[in-house]
Amino acid sequence: MSTATAAIVDSLLESGYSQKMTAAEEQQLLERIRAGDDSGFEQLVREHTGKVIGLAWRLLGSREEAEDLAQEAFLRLHRSLDGFRGDSRISTWLYRTTTRLAIDHLRRERIKRRLFFFRQDNDAPDPVELAGDPRPDPGSTFQSQEAMRLLRKSLGKLSPRQQVIFTLRHYEGLPLKEIAEHLELETGTVKAHLHRAVTQLRQDLADYHEG
Amino acid sequence: MNSKDCLSEQELTLHYYGEHDDSRGRHLADCQRCTQRLTTLTAQLDQLPKPDCTPDALAGVRMAARVREQLTTRRRRKWLPVFGAGAVAAIALVLTFSPAPQPEIQQVTLPSAAAATLTGLEEDMPDIEFLDDIELLKELDLLAQIEGV
Numbered sequence: 001m002s003t004a005t006a007a008i009v010d011s012l013l014e015s016g017y018s019q020k021m022t023a024a025e026e027q028q029l030l031e032r033i034r035a036g037d038d039s040g041f042e043q044l045v046r047e048h049t050g051k052v053i054g055l056a057w058r059l060l061g062s063r064e065e066a067e068d069l070a071q072e073a074f075l076r077l078h079r080s081l082d083g084f085r086g087d088s089r090i091s092t093w094l095y096r097t098t099t100r101l102a103i104d105h106l107r108r109e110r111i112k113r114r115l116f117f118f119r120q121d122n123d124a125p126d127p128v129e130l131a132g133d134p135r136p137d138p139g140s141t142f143q144s145q146e147a148m149r150l151l152r153k154s155l156g157k158l159s160p161r162q163q164v165i166f167t168l169r170h171y172e173g174l175p176l177k178e179i180a181e182h183l184e185l186e187t188g189t190v191k192a193h194l195h196r197a198v199t200q201l202r203q204d205l206a207d208y209h210e211g
Numbered sequence: 212m213n214s215k216d217c218l219s220e221q222e223l224t225l226h227y228y229g230e231h232d233d234s235r236g237r238h239l240a241d242c243q244r245c246t247q248r249l250t251t252l253t254a255q256l257d258q259l260p261k262p263d264c265t266p267d268a269l270a271g272v273r274m275a276a277r278v279r280e281q282l283t284t285r286r287r288r289k290w291l292p293v294f295g296a297g298a299v300a301a302i303a304l305v306l307t308f309s310p311a312p313q314p315e316i317q318q319v320t321l322p323s324a325a326a327a328t329l330t331g332l333e334e335d336m337p338d339i340e341f342l343d344d345i346e347l348l349k350e351l352d353l354l355a356q357i358e359g360v
Contacts, residue, residue, distance in 0.1 A: 038279070045278050046271035053274070057264035066264075067274070074278045075285075147260040169228055170259070176230050191230070195221040202255055 021047055027086050034081060041081075044090065045074050052094050058171050059102035059164055061152050069105060073098045096182050099164060103183075106160030147205075154204035158197050165190055166197035218245050223252055 021029070032040035052073055056066035073094055084090065155163050161183070168174045168182075176194065180187045216238055218226065225231045226239065226249060239245050 038282075041282075042275040042279060045275040049271035049274040050266055053266040053270055054264045057266070058262060061262070063264075063266070067266075067270075067277075070274060071277050071281065074274065075281055078278070078282060144260055148262060151260055151262075170256070171261070176228070191221065191225060194228070195224045198224045198227075198252075198256065199220065201259070202252070205255070205259070 023086070023089065026090060030081065030084055030090075041078060044077075048074075048091060048094055051091070052098050055095065055098050055172065056102055059099070059167050060105060061155070065105065069098065069101050072101055099168065099182055103160045103164050106163055110160060150205055151201070154201050155197075157204070158200055159193075162193045162197040162200075165193045166201070169194055214244070217242060218248070223249055227252055227256055 029040050029044060033044065049070065052070040053063075053066050056069040056073075057063055060066050060069065076097055077090065077094060080093070084093070155166070158166065165179055165183070168179050169176060174182075176190045177187055179185075180190045183190070218235055218239060222231060222235055223245070226236065239249065
């Protein structure tokens with residue numbers, strides 16, 4: 001695992017609900033699971049749930065969707081357990097898988113939204129605004145709620161890849177090089193996506209900032 | 212400072228995130244205009260709301276239960292084709308080795324003309340074995356009924 005990713009994962013673990021597991025302990029746990037110990041896998045899930053849901057939540061903006069995505073990531077992990085031979089950490093694998101699943105999810109949602117728009121007349125309300133976030137609002141004031149709404153709306157205008165790259169860099173603090181590796185893109189491409197995202201957000205949130 | 216040397220918007224963005232080229236950073240130190248632009252960008256990006264996306268303390272327990280349920284369901288589904296194939300094989304074996312039911316042969320009283328026709332056929336072709344075939348016999352019976360004889 002790269003230093004930057006390891007630092008982020010560690011910080012998430014420290015702020016989350018699980019104790020840090022060393023590489024050796026992780027390998028022991030994997031051996032138990034491979035030997036048929038289902039409780040070992042449940043322990044692994046509990047260990048990583050906080051950071052996986054947190055990442056998916058930031059990427060998707062919805063807790064319920066984040067939980068569904070996290071579940072899929074863990075099921076894929078279960079299918080891939082035989083491939084773990086100690087050369088990479090599970091946290092890294094989950095981080096990468098969650099990010100890719102989030103991009104796929106955002107792409108599907110974008111297609112659905114386009115179909116929705118196609119079927120509506122011009123007077124129909126904006127489905128982005130109708131689809132309220134089911135989770136409790138993170139802010140305690142109306143202003144922060146409004147800011148979050150504007151942010152989500154603006155992020156929704158970006159391509160799924162731009163959304164994810166912006167979130168990974170701005171909120172997760174992942175270096176662009178790491179993002180490029182996770183998404184298997186050129187660093188220059190990631191830089192361009194980040195810049196487009198920032199430009200869109202600045203444009204959409206200009207009124208809010210001025211106000 | 213010449214505006215041609217000023218940082219592009221993308222370079223400013225990269226500078227905000229600490230991903231800038233060092234040589235361009237030196238320009239920034241000398242250019243008041245670029246410094247001002249970066250200050251504006253920094254203020255805007257720093258003001259972006261920070262979503263609190265920390266799941267509750269029981270999220271891990273719930274997720275473990277969800278995953279366990281899914282894995283159990285998948286394991287059951289995984290065995291379904293095996294059970295299905297076994298059932299099909301068992302049925303095939305039973306059908307193969309059980310005695311075949313004898314076809315029912317109904318005694319049909321043929322009208323006299325049809326009987327005469329059949330008698331004529333038998334006389335003309337007394338050794339034709341295919342008449343033993345029950346299906347052919349039925350067809351002959353049907354033919355006789357159609358002819359109304």
